[in-house]
Amino acid sequence: ARAMSSSGGPRAKGTDGNDFQYRQRVDNHYKLMADARKSLRTACLTQRLVAFMLVLRAVGVFLSVADSLVVCTACGMLGLCMMAAAQIGLTAQKSQQPERLAASYKQACTLFVGALLVLAVFAVLTHEERPLAMAVLVFLELCLLTGVGAAVVGIRGAGRLREAFALQAKKRGK
Numbered sequence: 001a002r003a004m005s006s007s008g009g010p011r012a013k014g015t016d017g018n019d020f021q022y023r024q025r026v027d028n029h030y031k032l033m034a035d036a037r038k039s040l041r042t043a044c045l046t047q048r049l050v051a052f053m054l055v056l057r058a059v060g061v062f063l064s065v066a067d068s069l070v071v072c073t074a075c076g077m078l079g080l081c082m083m084a085a086a087q088i089g090l091t092a093q094k095s096q097q098p099e100r101l102a103a104s105y106k107q108a109c110t111l112f113v114g115a116l117l118v119l120a121v122f123a124v125l126t127h128e129e130r131p132l133a134m135a136v137l138v139f140l141e142l143c144l145l146t147g148v149g150a151a152v153v154g155i156r157g158a159g160r161l162r163e164a165f166a167l168q169a170k171k172r173g174k
Helices: 028-059 069-092 096-125 133-172
Strands: none
Touching: 028 096, 028 133, 069 096, 069 133, 096 133
16 A cells, blocks of 8 residues: 555655646636635625614614604614625525626615615714714714725625626637
């Protein structure tokens, strides 16, 4: 019986540089899919976290500094919308219809970003002077900025995923 190289036996010799024709290559669309799925997954998980924070805010975790009912309701609605967008994005990774789901994800994120900007402007215009309420508003603004960043990353990832699926379909058609 021959000794295995991992158990102290002779090691395999290295390449002389002439065996490159036998090595396997990974097609570009698979690399693109892997990168796109990674960024989309990261964006969707971040969106879920921000959605959870917004829903907590709406439910009243910071009830001691209750803002207007409009802000609490808006936070809850935005949190639920962001959770829905994240779910669409996660589903788009595995779907047989990536074009449709990636487009839906892009629309949901774009709508969410617009609503976030409206809420951010509203929060800035409230002219709050209580220190704890100001801290909550800063926390809310950080959540909103994180949500916008995640939406942008997710939209880019969804676009790259659509591109990868299109390349794959084109190669299969040949």
